[in-house]
Amino acid sequence: MNISDHINAQQAYFNSQITKPIPFRKEVLLRLKKTIEKYEPDIEDALWNDLRKSKFESYIAETGFVLTELNRTLKNLKKWATPKKEKTPLFLFGSKSHLQYEPYGITLILSPWNYPFQLLFAPLIGTVAAGNCAILKPSPASTHTTIISKKIIEEVFDPRHVLLIEADNRETNLILQQRFDYIFYTGGVEYGKRVMEAASKHLTPVTLELGGKSPCIVDKDANIDIAARRIVWGKFLNCGQTCVAPDYVFVHQEIKENLILKLKEEIIRQYGENPQESPDYPRIIHSGRFYNLMLLLKQGKIEIGGKYDEQDLYIAPTLISGITPENRIMNEEIFGPILPIMTFDNRETVINYINSQEKPLALYYFGKNKKNIQDVLGKTSSGGACINDVVSHLANPNLPFGGVGYSGMGHYHGIDSFYTFSHTRSVLTTSTRINPGLKFSPFAGKLPILKRFMK
Structure with missing residues (x-):
């Protein structure tokens, strides 16, 4: 299958509504947690071979970080995803308001080589928690970590839900030509500009986690x-x-x-x-x-x-x-x-x-x-x-x-990962038992009353 076929398969899977129920999201995240724990020694070996990271550093900055993120998400996901009531002004008398969090659809996650496990899986947790499907593209520089990451992904997820694709820079450019519903990129400023340019052609929202001189x-x-x-x-x-x-x-x-x-x-x-x-x-x-x-x-x-x-x-x-x-x-x-x-x-x-x-x-x-x-x-x-x-x-x-200006846009971790990969939908529900006539024409004599209500 080429990249278009994979995206079409994920779109059909997403449209089936299977990724949206909270129990489904928690089930796959729990499976991800257990699988990461199972392969923890293999992850340590991969990080040693790619960057010669010690077991301690691998855990504190990579595996342990991801497991902490998973635990927090599993514990709080139901609360995060629950629609939230909002106040409704008096001039909309008879209506109730709430916020509803819905997934974007198909997300693309582009991760770098410096923290090749954490920076691939941390945003993945957020996008799965929000109910999306995802295509992952890790850096070709951290080959050993990519191998074990792909093994974990294939063991946990249906490829119509989450798929890891290995690609060089030329192939990544071809991937970026496709239409996604959200793109999450971690890496350098110059390639971040190319990601944003590609996203702009489809008006795709992006999160850019870049860098700079701190x-x-x-x-x-x-x-x-x-x-x-x-x-x-x-x-x-x-x-x-x-x-x-x-x-x-x-x-x-x-x-x-x-x-x-x-x-x-x-x-x-x-x-x-x-x-x-x-x-x-x-x-x-x-x-x-x-x-x-x-x-x-x-x-x-x-x-x-x-x-x-x-x-x-x-x-x-x-x-x-x-x-x-x-x-x-x-x-x-x-x-x-x-x-x-x-x-x-x-x-x-x-x-x-x-x-x-x-x-x-x-x-x-x-x-x-x-x-x-x-x-x-x-x-x-x-x-x-x-x-x-x-x-x-x-x-x-x-x-x-997250960053600001040239160091990036958007943010994540914890509840902010859930919000980043969720569209916040505003919903107003109006009663049919009453039908206030203030907002309907004719408007003669109504403006003073409207001003009083809207103040």
Whole structure:
């Protein structure tokens, strides 16, 4: 079957109404949960082979994340999907209003290679919970994870409900020419533009989860020990290949040297004197990304790291000082284990710099002064933010995750995944027992009464 045939088969399946009842949705989600649990060792092996992720990192950022999302959805789906009553104004006397959540239909989910399990299955949970059918297209770069993901999908779902298709970039372009009812894309900005352009031809709604350069500000009153530990963890998680990783640090001039010292100590504490031997330090996904990152190592002063092994796709956790906004490293998303450090004396200078760039997916601030915290939050814009932490806002299922501007549009996780993949339908039900004549012509003498009601 070609892609058109698959879409037609899913459309017929969706039109049969089988995906809409809540018991059906919960049944397949429960089956998905049990199947993921069954294949958890295989998922760990796949993530190790693709990115050399440890079992701990694979669970906290991939498998465990998805299972938490499944548990929360299974527990709350009936409540989320229940129609919600809304108030009705007096001038519509005799009517009742409610909101009803209905699925879009056939969704396309395009997922990336950096978190190849989480970023495929997390949006899938939302679209199935909302009652849709789905076609999944994972990245061709994370081949081992795709193999086990496909096995899980085929074991859990009827292909007329959910289908995983392997495709390269050319084939993905052909898929995007088809008409879908919703497209969910996670990846880079440039391809995100192509997704949105393709969607526009059919007026298809989209969610774009992109990226950008997420700033990290360390003010002079920050707890430096805590800041260093959390920045090192968040930056070098998945070898820096995280869309919300701190992309660069602005540190107050008074504490620059101390912070760099503490960051060095933390790198050694977390990954050892030789991170290449650490079982907890992942690798670059492929040689293309490796060589791109190597070019960024030629700028500024390397404070620690800088070592690499081409055959192993290894680049050490690296800190670079002496960087200015004009350097190339400050003009593209790094997406790797390289952290440039710049200094500031005046917080307004940092705020102005951030506001002169595209809006980031995340913003991080370390400091104790509440007024300064509110100043930074109030004068900047980002998809999400953490105060005295990094990355961890993703772990709260009560917080929606998404970007703004060039870092994306739309959001998901938890109830927001259900809302993202549901059309909110407004329904007004009017009684036939009474028939108020205010809204019907002739209108003579009715305007003063209408104004009074509508106020």
